[in-house]
Amino acid sequence: MLGLWLSSCITCGKKLSLISKPDMGMLLHAQDDYIVIDNGVIQITLTNPGGNLTRIQYSGIDNVLETHNKELNGGFWDLNWSEAGSRKNRGKFDTITGTSFKIIVENEKQMELSFTRPWDPSDQGEHAPLYIDKRFVILRGVSGFYSYAIYKHLKDMPAFNLNTSRIAFMLSKDKFHYMAVADNRQRYMPLPDDRLPGRGEELAYPEAVRLVDPVEPEFIGEVDDKYQYSIENKDNRVHGWICFDPPVGFWQITPSNEFRNGGPLKQDLSSHVNPTTLAIFLTSHYAGEDLLVKLGAGEEWTKVLGPVFIYLNSVPSAANALSLWEDAKEQMIKETNCWPYNFLASDDFPCSDYRGTLRGRLLVYDRYIAEFDAPAALAFVGLAAPGDAGSWQRESKGYQFWTKANECGEFTIGNVRAGSYNLFAWVPGFIGDYQCDIEICITPGCDIDMGDFVYEPPRDGPTMWEIGIPDRSAAEFYIPDPNPKYINKLYVNHPDRFRQYGLWERYAELYPDEDLVYTVGVSDYTKDWFFAQVNRKIGDRTYKTSTWQIKFEVLNIERSKNYKLRLALASAHHSDLQVRINDPEGDNPLFSTGEIGDDNAIARHGIHGLYWLFTVDIPGDQLVEGEINTIYLTQSKNSSPFQGIMYDYIRLEAPSPENTKAASY
Structure with missing residues (x-):
């Protein structure tokens, strides 16, 4: 010694x-x-x-x-x-x-x-x-x-x-x-x-x-x-x-x-x-x-x-x-x-010789954007424990290996521990999660070229309107200046302005009497869509739920078909998001998430937590042609100032045209 x-x-x-x-x-x-x-x-x-x-x-x-x-x-x-x-x-x-x-x-x-x-x-x-x-x-x-x-x-x-x-x-x-x-x-x-x-x-x-x-x-x-x-x-x-x-x-x-x-x-x-x-x-x-x-x-x-x-x-x-x-x-x-290190003396940590590589190319096909498969540029691609699409964000027991695809959708995931995985991905600009349903076995020293994968994001019909950017974050929406009493000087005029304390309280100050109303074609989501749907504080310890409205017109309604409302959420904290159409007082909402979320991202200045995606069928016979229609979004839980929703992206799709295989809109 x-x-x-x-x-x-x-x-x-x-x-x-x-x-x-x-x-x-x-x-x-x-x-x-x-x-x-x-x-x-x-x-x-x-x-x-x-x-x-x-x-x-x-x-x-x-x-x-x-x-x-x-x-x-x-x-x-x-x-x-x-x-x-x-x-x-x-x-x-x-x-x-x-x-x-x-x-x-x-x-x-x-x-x-x-x-x-x-x-x-x-x-x-x-x-x-x-x-x-x-x-x-x-x-x-x-x-x-x-x-x-x-x-x-x-x-x-x-x-x-x-x-x-x-x-x-x-x-x-x-x-x-x-x-x-x-x-x-x-x-x-x-x-x-x-x-x-x-x-x-x-x-x-x-x-x-x-x-x-x-x-x-x-x-x-x-x-x-x-x-x-x-x-x-x-x-x-x-x-x-x-x-x-x-x-x-x-x-x-x-x-x-x-x-x-x-x-x-x-x-x-x-x-x-x-x-x-x-x-x-x-x-x-x-x-x-x-x-x-x-x-x-x-x-x-x-x-x-x-x-x-x-x-x-x-x-x-x-x-x-x-x-x-x-x-x-x-x-x-x-x-x-230098990763993985070759000087560690534990058999439980494999060096590079005992790891493998997976490569391939991810494409994305959305027939209402392009006629052909397009490169999934800058997509996040990863290997994680086998599970459903998106399960990786709720996974803790195993190991995960992620990379970012290039502009052509090509990716290489190196230094992967031996084991069984699913391939997961999400693509900026598109909703939902990709999952390859093939279980991939990585063995020591392997170099596997899987060729092309194609992701078809959720889509039933052409876009009638959309709010936000599908990027799993609420950062593009309106983030107010903080109360001058609660400033962190670092975040004044900073890209991460959402990190200031107490921004949830600013909603009631900006909307003291009526909740947010967004008019499609008139409103600007960067200025008119508050970054978080939160409760309004009434008095010292009471909170009132909020109901936001989206107003829009529909021409040539197809009454026998369903319209699709896509709700991509960037965060939820002990919330129940309810959707109603043209009737804010209806006892039974058209859709309810039930109580979801426990990420506390609103209080913790996170701009996002876990990602959620919901699809709501809106029957055509509930829409009004030639007049203003209103979607009511109610977050119905109100025991805390931090119960709320952050939206990532909202889209309304028209019914799919009959016999349409490919179209450009």
């Missing part, structure tokens, strides 16, 4: 120094209650056998981690779980502390450490019934470290729900004040103390706080809410913090989304005030109960979460500190190009 000579004891809180030189290679020192590893660039300390990080030394900073927080300190894996049958998205918080420690790899170039926690039936109710193996990998001379975990549910384990799993880092609040989650989403952040009672005023939910007496006056009146910094999985590759004295960056890099749940559009938290940086692997955020990992008694299940790369960088001068973000992005690209 390689030795490490220490000049002071880590447990006394003094700086740890090395007698040996970095060129001696990887250095490890283990005591009964802590473990220290130094790779010549970075030095990390973990509890033994718990495997929680208590110290990260780098570039003149004795410890980049926070150690004085009353609740959460350092870096740690945790999960949230609940008993089988529970429908709650939150359950018991479980910081994963190992009960045994083992060195898996130890040489001059690499260390891999394992901290395991088996499940003990006597702990039932205290810990989630999982066998957990947390791993940390450090490579010589690399400015950071890797972490991943292997979760196993075995035959002798009881049923339970896994709600959330993540790795969290609490950074030094005295050092890290500047946060970056995207090129256009970075700023100096408030201090954690600014959120405390007296300095901060809690708003509609605990995560949102209005800063009334912050330490730094520049933040007075701003709203801080961690959900304002959520990111879609497809974009959630690098985020973190910058310290200016000394100029050091701390970044969480995720080179692959294969282990995350819910697919590429799934949203989740990133970095936020405290300062906190998260790598979230499994969660029900922006989805609800559908994304809980529900494991039955004795159900065998294994999933590797990660690895993610924790990257630290520095520059000589504070004047160039913001360049650390650009360097972190470059490192993210390098890590992505």
Whole structure:
């Protein structure tokens, strides 16, 4: 075993120094209650056998981690779980502390450490019934470290729900004040103390706080809410913090989304005030109960979460500190190009030689747009566990592999784990989900060319009118300016203006007496269609349902046939959308979704949650020719300000012309 000579004891809180030189290679020192590893660039300390990080030394900073927080300190894996049958998205918080420690790899170039926690039936109710193996990998001379975990549910384990799993880092609040989650989403952040009672005023939910007496006056009146910094999985590759004295960056890099749940559009938290940086692997955020990992008694299940790369960088001068973000992005690209890593020492993580490739071309055929199959340009194409069309967005147990087709609809999905999958896709500009009904078997080393696939999106007749853009988002609709009392300065004149707090309250201000009325051919959905159909607040605690109207004319009505109303929803939260035609007071709606949705995207500034698509038959004999017809859309649930609908796209189709095989409209 390689030795490490220490000049002071880590447990006394003094700086740890090395007698040996970095060129001696990887250095490890283990005591009964802590473990220290130094790779010549970075030095990390973990509890033994718990495997929680208590110290990260780098570039003149004795410890980049926070150690004085009353609740959460350092870096740690945790999960949230609940008993089988529970429908709650939150359950018991479980910081994963190992009960045994083992060195898996130890040489001059690499260390891999394992901290395991088996499940003990006597702990039932205290810990989630999982066998957990947390791993940390450090490579010589690399400015950071890797972490991943292997979760196993075995035959002798009881049923339970896994709600959330993540790795969290609490950074030094005295050092890290500047946060970056995207090129256009970075700023100096408030201090954690600014959120405390007296300095901060809690708003509609605990995560949102209005800063009334912050330490730094520049933040007075701003709203801080961690959900304002959520990111879609497809974009959630690098985020973190910058310290200016000394100029050091701390970044969480995720080179692959294969282990995350819910697919590429799934949203989740990133970095936020405290300062906190998260790598979230499994969660029900922006989805609800559908994304809980529900494991039955004795159900065998294994999933590797990660690895993610924790990257630290520095520059000589504070004047160039913001360049650390650009360097972190470059490192993210390098890590992505190295995926899957070939240096991990777990048989549960297959390297590239044990993975396969699928390629093909996706076409789209809509006879009312073009006579022939057209390339599905820029379509999202992915492999996920077999299921119905669109099932991928509610899937958590397996792995998913997604790519984006080129302008010609051609795609290649590489580095796919061996297993059985369905091919799924959706195409911007078209409604619905594609699913190939052939179960695809990926084997180690395979390279499968499936040729052409053709997606025929839902369509019965020519378009009479449409509202919005079929892109699974409500971003194209009218998003109001926030109440000046609830501003996050980052999102003023920002493309993501929907991330401002309290926009749901603006609906009642803009429509104080009557609900929204949209007239086809006159109204402009970018100005006249509010981004979310929400309840109107009446008094302090009462909410009134809303009924929106779409007015339109119909000529040459075919009374014996049905017209098709397509309702594509970008989000729903405990809502019941009812449709009536020309009779707003009718007891029985023409259509009702029933109560749907639990994504809470309205409160969490998400602009979309889970995607829903409904088709409503409108009998021709219920329409009026030559006069104004009205579709009434009622969201009938009103116990909360956050119950509501976000629309993606609405279309009314005329009946299909007789004997029409192909036509252009």
